[in-house]
Amino acid sequence: MLKVNDIDVYYGNIQALKGISLEVNEGEIVTLIGANGAGKSTLLKTISGLLKPKRGSIEYLGSAIDGKAAQSIVKAGISHVPEGRRVFANMTVEENLELGAYLRNDRDGIKKDMAHVYELFPRLLERRKQLSGTLSGGEQQMVAMGRALMAKPKLIIMDEPSMGLAPLMVKNIFNIIEMVNKEGTTVLLVEQNANMALSVAHRAYVLETGKIVLSGTAKELQESDEVRAAYLGGL
Amino acid sequence: MEWIQQLVNGISLGSIYALIALGYTMVYGIIKLINFAHGDVFMLGAFIGFFAIARWEMNVFLALILAMALCAIIGVIIERVAYKRLRNATRIAALITAIGVSLLIEYTVIFFRGASPAAYPTVFETSNFEILGVKISTQSILILSVSIFLMVLLQFIVHKTKIGKAMRAVSHDADAAKLMGINVDNTISATFAIGSALAGAAGVIFGIYYTRIDPLMGVLPGIKAFIAAVLGGIGIIPGAMVGGLVLGVVETIVSALGYSLWRDAAAFVILILILIIRPSGIFGKNAREKV
Ligand SMILES: Nc1ncnc2c1ncn2[C@@H]1O[C@H](COP(=O)(O)OP(=O)(O)O)[C@@H](O)[C@H]1O
Numbered sequence: 001m002l003k004v005n006d007i008d009v010y011y012g013n014i015q016a017l018k019g020i021s022l023e024v025n026e027g028e029i030v031t032l033i034g035a036n037g038a039g040k041s042t043l044l045k046t047i048s049g050l051l052k053p054k055r056g057s058i059e060y061l062g063s064a065i066d067g068k069a070a071q072s073i074v075k076a077g078i079s080h081v082p083e084g085r086r087v088f089a090n091m092t093v094e095e096n097l098e099l100g101a102y103l104r105n106d107r108d109g110i111k112k113d114m115a116h117v118y119e120l121f122p123r124l125l126e127r128r129k130q131l132s133g134t135l136s137g138g139e140q141q142m143v144a145m146g147r148a149l150m151a152k153p154k155l156i157i158m159d160e161p162s163m164g165l166a167p168l169m170v171k172n173i174f175n176i177i178e179m180v181n182k183e184g185t186t187v188l189l190v191e192q193n194a195n196m197a198l199s200v201a202h203r204a205y206v207l208e209t210g211k212i213v214l215s216g217t218a219k220e221l222q223e224s225d226e227v228r229a230a231y232l233g234g235l
Numbered sequence: 236m237e238w239i240q241q242l243v244n245g246i247s248l249g250s251i252y253a254l255i256a257l258g259y260t261m262v263y264g265i266i267k268l269i270n271f272a273h274g275d276v277f278m279l280g281a282f283i284g285f286f287a288i289a290r291w292e293m294n295v296f297l298a299l300i301l302a303m304a305l306c307a308i309i310g311v312i313i314e315r316v317a318y319k320r321l322r323n324a325t326r327i328a329a330l331i332t333a334i335g336v337s338l339l340i341e342y343t344v345i346f347f348r349g350a351s352p353a354a355y356p357t358v359f360e361t362s363n364f365e366i367l368g369v370k371i372s373t374q375s376i377l378i379l380s381v382s383i384f385l386m387v388l389l390q391f392i393v394h395k396t397k398i399g400k401a402m403r404a405v406s407h408d409a410d411a412a413k414l415m416g417i418n419v420d421n422t423i424s425a426t427f428a429i430g431s432a433l434a435g436a437a438g439v440i441f442g443i444y445y446t447r448i449d450p451l452m453g454v455l456p457g458i459k460a461f462i463a464a465v466l467g468g469i470g471i472i473p474g475a476m477v478g479g480l481v482l483g484v485v486e487t488i489v490s491a492l493g494y495s496l497w498r499d500a501a502a503f504v505i506l507i508l509i510l511i512i513r514p515s516g517i518f519g520k521n522a523r524e525k526v
C-alpha cells in the first residue's frame with residue numbers, strides 16, 4: 001500500500017533521514033519505534049507532504065506521492081495524526097471533526113462518520129460543543145484521532161498518540177487503534193512506548209539517528225535482545 | 236442631548252475604523268504580518284467609489300459593491316506578488332515590504348491623477364431626523380447600518396462557512412490545517428480578499444461621510460485602524476470591531492470637549508497606554524495570538 005524507497009530528508013543542511021526504506025501493506029498495523037530525535041516525526045511529515053525528500057521516492061497505491069502537496073495526499077486517503085495532537089484549540093470538538101472532513105462533500109457520509117467517531121469516543125459526544133483547548137490531553141488525542149478519521153482515510157499515520165497520557169488512557173487509545181484497524185484502516189504508528197506499540201502491531205521498524213536499523217514482525221522484535229535492551233527497559 | 240449626537244458621530248467614525256481594522260487583524264492572524272498597505276487599499280476603495288458614482292453615475296450600493304470587489308482583487312494581487320514569497324522571511328523584511336507596497340500604491344495614484352483632493356458627490360440629501368430630541372443625520376444611520384451589516388456578514392463567513400473555518404484553522408496552526416487538506420495559499424488569499432473588500436467599503440463610506448478624498452487619505456485612518464486592532468487584541472476579529480468603535484468614540488469626545496487639535500494624539504496615547512497596560516489588547520489572552 002505504502003512504499004518508502006530510500007529517501008533522504010534535510011532540514012536546511014542537516015540531514016534528518018538517511019536512505020530510509022519501509023513498507024506498509026493493506027490491513028496492517030506497522031509501528032516505527034525509536035528514541036527522541038531519531039527522525040520518526042520527520043518520516044511521517046514527509047509521507048504526508050509537509051516535507052519533501054531530497055532523494056528517493058514514496059509510492060502509495062501504485063503512484064508516486066513524494067513532492068505532492070499535503071492536500072492531495074489527504075485526498076488520496078492518508079490522514080496524519082500529528083505529534084502533540086495539534087487540535088484547533090479555539091474551535092469546538094465538533095468543528096475540529098468537521099475540519100477533518102474538509103475535502104469531503106458527501107453530507108450524509110460525513111454525518112454517518114461523525115456518529116461513528118462519537119461511538120468510538122463517547123467522551124467527545126459529551127463535549128462536542130466545548131472548545132477543544134479546554135480538554136484534557138487524552139481527550140485532545142481523541143479529537144486528533146477522530147478528526148483524522150473524518151477524512152475517511154485508507155491509511156492513518158499516528159505520531160506518538162500515547163505521549164504524556166495516563167496509563168489507563170494509553171490503554172484506551174491503543175484499543176481504539178486496534179478497533180480502527182479491524183474496521184479496515186491500515187495504520188502506521190510511531191511510538192516511544194515500544195511495549196504497547198509492539199503488542200498491537202503486526203510488523204515493526206526501529207529507527208536510529210535517521211536510519212532503519214532493525215525490522216521484522218512485532219513478535220520478532222519483542223524477542224530481540226537489542227530491542228529489549230534499548231526500548232523495552234530490559235524486560 | 237448633544238452628547239448623544241456626539242456619541243452617534245463617534246460610533247459612525249468608529250465603525251469606519253472598525254471596518255479597516257478587521258483587515259489588519261485578519262491578515263495578522265493568519266500570516267503575522269502588519270499589512271501597512273492596508274490603509275491604501277482603503278484609499279483605493281474611496282477612489283473607485285468616487286469614479287463609480289461621479290463619472291459612471293452608478294447607484295451608491297452598486298458603487299460600494301464594485302469598490303469591494305476591486306479592492307478584494309487588489310488585496311489578493313498584493314499578497315501574491317509582494318508577500319507570498321516572504322512567508323518564511325524575517326518579520327522586519329515583510330514589514331519593510333509592506334511599507335514599500337504602501338508607498339507604491341500612494342505614488343502610483345498621485346502619478347496618474349495628481350495629489351489634489353477630490354470632492355465626493357453628494358449621494359444623499361443630508362437630512363436630519365429627531366428621536367427623543369436627538370438630531371441624527373440619515374448619513375450616520377446609513378453608515379452604521381452598512382457597517383453593522385458587513386460585520387455580521389463577516390462573523391457569519393468566519394464561523395459558519397467552510398472558507399471561514401479554514402481561515403480560523405490556518406491562523407491557529409497552518410501545518411495542522413494542511414493535514415486536514417486545507418489549501419493554505421488559497422485560504423490566505425481569501426483572507427486578503429475579505430479584509431481588502433471591507434477596507435474598500437470603508438473607503439466609500441468615508442468618502443460619502445467626509446466628502447473629501449485624496450491619495451494620502453489612507454495613511455492616518457490606516458494607522459488609527461491599526462491602533463484599533465491592537466487595542467482590541469490583534470488577530471481577534473471581535474476585538475477589531477470593539478477597538479474601532481472605542482477609538483472613534485474617544486476621538487469624538489476629545490473633539491467635543493474642545494480639544495479637537497488633540498484628536499489624533501488621542502489615538503497614539505491610547506496605543507501607548509495599551510502597550511504599557513495590556514499589550515495583548517482588550518480581548519487578548521496573554522501571549523496568545525488568535526483569530
Ligand atoms: N524544524 C526542524 N528544523 C531543524 N531540525 C529539525 C527540525 N525538526 C526536527 N529536526 C531534527 O531532526 C532530527 C529528527 O527529528 P524528529 O523527526 O522530530 O525526531 P523524532 O520524531 O524521532 O523524535 C532531530 O535531530 C531534530 O533535532
Ligand SMILES: [Mg+2]
Pocket residue numbers: 037040041042083159
Ligand atoms: Mg517526534
